[in-house]
Amino acid sequence: MDKKTLGLYIHIPFCIRKCLYCDFPSYGGMEEYWDSYTAALTDELILRSEEFKGYTIKTIFIGGGTPSLLPPQHIDKILNVVYSHYRVLKGCEGTIESNPGTLSLDKLKTYASLGINRLSMGLQASQDEILKRLGRIHTYKDFELAVKLAHDAGFVNINADIIFGIPDQTLEEWDETLSRVLSFDLTHISCYSLIIEEGTPFYRMREEGSLKPADDDLDRIMYNHALNRFADAGFVQYEISNFSKPHYQCQHNMNYWERGEYIGAGAGAHSFFRNRRYANTSDVLKYMEGIKNKSPVLEENSYIVADEALAERMILGLRLNKGVNLREVSSQFGIDVEIKYRKSLEDLLNKELIEMENGFVKLTRKGMDLANIVFGEFI
Numbered sequence: 001m002d003k004k005t006l007g008l009y010i011h012i013p014f015c016i017r018k019c020l021y022c023d024f025p026s027y028g029g030m031e032e033y034w035d036s037y038t039a040a041l042t043d044e045l046i047l048r049s050e051e052f053k054g055y056t057i058k059t060i061f062i063g064g065g066t067p068s069l070l071p072p073q074h075i076d077k078i079l080n081v082v083y084s085h086y087r088v089l090k091g092c093e094g095t096i097e098s099n100p101g102t103l104s105l106d107k108l109k110t111y112a113s114l115g116i117n118r119l120s121m122g123l124q125a126s127q128d129e130i131l132k133r134l135g136r137i138h139t140y141k142d143f144e145l146a147v148k149l150a151h152d153a154g155f156v157n158i159n160a161d162i163i164f165g166i167p168d169q170t171l172e173e174w175d176e177t178l179s180r181v182l183s184f185d186l187t188h189i190s191c192y193s194l195i196i197e198e199g200t201p202f203y204r205m206r207e208e209g210s211l212k213p214a215d216d217d218l219d220r221i222m223y224n225h226a227l228n229r230f231a232d233a234g235f236v237q238y239e240i241s242n243f244s245k246p247h248y249q250c251q252h253n254m255n256y257w258e259r260g261e262y263i264g265a266g267a268g269a270h271s272f273f274r275n276r277r278y279a280n281t282s283d284v285l286k287y288m289e290g291i292k293n294k295s296p297v298l299e300e301n302s303y304i305v306a307d308e309a310l311a312e313r314m315i316l317g318l319r320l321n322k323g324v325n326l327r328e329v330s331s332q333f334g335i336d337v338e339i340k341y342r343k344s345l346e347d348l349l350n351k352e353l354i355e356m357e358n359g360f361v362k363l364t365r366k367g368m369d370l371a372n373i374v375f376g377e378f379i
Contacts, residue, residue, distance in 0.1 A: 005058040005089070006273070007255040010041065010078060011266030012067040013284055015099075020135035020205075021163075023197035025268030025282035026065035033284060037267075038074045040288040042081040044265050044280075047294060049085040051273075052263065057086050059093045059252035062116075068098035072110040079114045093251045095120055095159075100146040101138035108153035118250075119150050120159040120190075126180040127173055130166060135201070140180070147184050157248055159188035164226065165219040166194050167202075167211050174222045178229045187248035191226050192241050193219055220369050227365075240319050240368055257316045259309075275304050306333065314341070314378040318354075318371070323362025344377035 014037075017028040030037075060082065062075065075096070082088065095118040096111055103121075111119070125131055126140045143160075150158055160181050164174050181189060196202045196213060205211035227237060235243040239257060242250065255262060264270045268282035279300040281287050290297035304312070310333050317324035330337045338345065345361065348354040353367035353374050367374050 004055055005260070006052060006055050007059045007061065007252050007260065007262035008057045008082065008086070009252075009262060009264040009269055010060065010062045010067075010082075011264065011269040011280075012062060012064040012070060013037075013267050013282075014069055015064065015066040016069060016102075016137050017135065020133075020201040021194060021196065022135075023200050024065070027284065030284065033288075034070060034074065036288055037284060038070070038077055040291040041078055041266050044291045044296065045078070045081050046085055047291065047296075048263070048265070052086065055087070057082070057088045057092060059255060060088070060095070060116075061252040062094075062096045064097055066099045066102055067096050068102040068107065072107050075116075076110065076114055079116075083115075093118055095250070095252060097122070098146070099136075099138055100142035103146045103149055105149050105153060108149055108155065112154050117155070118157040118159070119155050120161065120188075121146055121150075123160045123177075123181060124163045125166065125169070125173070126177040130169060130173065133168070134163075134166065147186075151185070157187050158185075159190060159250070160184070160186055161190045161192070163192050163194050164222040165214040167214055169214065169222075171218065171222060171225065175225065175229075178226060182229065182233045186245075188242070188244045188250060189230065189235060190242050191223075191230075193223060223369070224365075236321075238321050240363075240371060254320075257320050259313050259316055270300070275309065277302055277304060309333070310335070310337070310340075311378045315375045318361070318363055318374060321362065323360040325360055326356075327359050341378065348374055348377060 011025070013026050014030055014034065015026045015028050018026055060079075062078075067075065092115065094116040096116050097120045099122055108119070121143065123143045124134060124136060128139050131139065147158065162177055162181055194214065196206055202211055206213060230237065230243045234245060236246060237243050238249050239253070242253065244250070261273050262271060263273065264280065267280055267284045267287035270277070270279040277300065278298050281290065281297040281299045286297050310329070313329055313333070314324055314337075317329070326337050345354070345356070348367070349356065352364055353370055354361055355364050363371060363374060
């Protein structure tokens with residue numbers, strides 16, 4: 001993205017019930033705060049709008065939590081403030097995250113009328129028993145219905161999130177999820193390996209011995225099986241965990257991976273602007289209090305030094321299948337990247353974890369399996 005465009009991320013931290021593996025700032029049972037949170041969020045957007053005069057919002061991503069849990073008039077209020085206080089690109093990619101059990105035709109039609117043109121749905125698995133084990137609130141039938149309603153409301157650009165490497169998940173169950181998700185007319189699939197994060201119920205269960213993590217070898221077999229299934233179905237892999245039909249890459253996320261600038265609004269939302277990285281407090285009540293006092297409470301705030309910025313550019317860019325354009329990055333940072341990272345690049349080439357072609361460095365298939373080893377070379 002060019003210097004004068006920004007991504008805008010809006011965080012809705014509410015859900016019906018937190019999933020057992022989730023470590024995002026999201027909370028169940030906070031219905032009484034929906035109105036006051038929406039008011040705080042719109043106040044924050046207005047409060048910060050002056051800083052971004054002269055910039056154009058190129059993508060909007062409403063994430064969570066479960067944004068689709070809120071009555072649609074809340075989303076209407078938020079987007080009205082965005083459109084009235086920011087310059088928004090015509091035809092801007094507008095995404096909303098949703099859970100299948102929380103969507104209705106009316107809600108989806110409202111989203112479409114507000115300029116939201118991309119719907120992201122959390123399926124995760126196609127077996128109800130696995131969904132229950134994950135703490136999901138929906139069934140596979142809910143997902144089927146949600147896709148139908150989305151098409152009826154005029155949505156073309158629809159993403160499904162799915163997870164592999166779930167404890168006790170078999171390769172056959174994973175293949176069934178792939179077959180089912182590929183049977184829908186979707187334009188995008190995000191496919192993640194389950195990571196058991198500290199602070200989640202799954203983490204506690206693993207520590208207590210009541211949850212056995214998936215075998216590492218099976219996890220990699222599942223990933224490579226998915227790569228083959230998606231390719232056969234006409235999906236192009238453009239990032240380690242993301243696959244799209246041609247021309248349907250997620251532009252909002254591409255901006256992150258290309259280290260473009262973005263604003264985050266809402267509790268726990270992150271921003272990256274003018275080489276400063278900062279994040280609002282994840283505590284909903286502290287967040288609302290800070291906005292009320294016109295003094296946002298931050299839980300992170302730092303300026304990125306040149307070496308760190310270059311390492312970020314390399315690591316994020318290597319997540320993309322097209323890789324990193326070494327000439328472009330060298331020019332951007334005023335340093336010969338090939339010379340700076342010569343030893344690391346040679347080692348990774350010898351281990352067949354990267355390949356270099358036409359001035360680009362990118363991960364090999366083996367490198368995707370061992371991506372953290374590659375990234376570690378640039379830290």
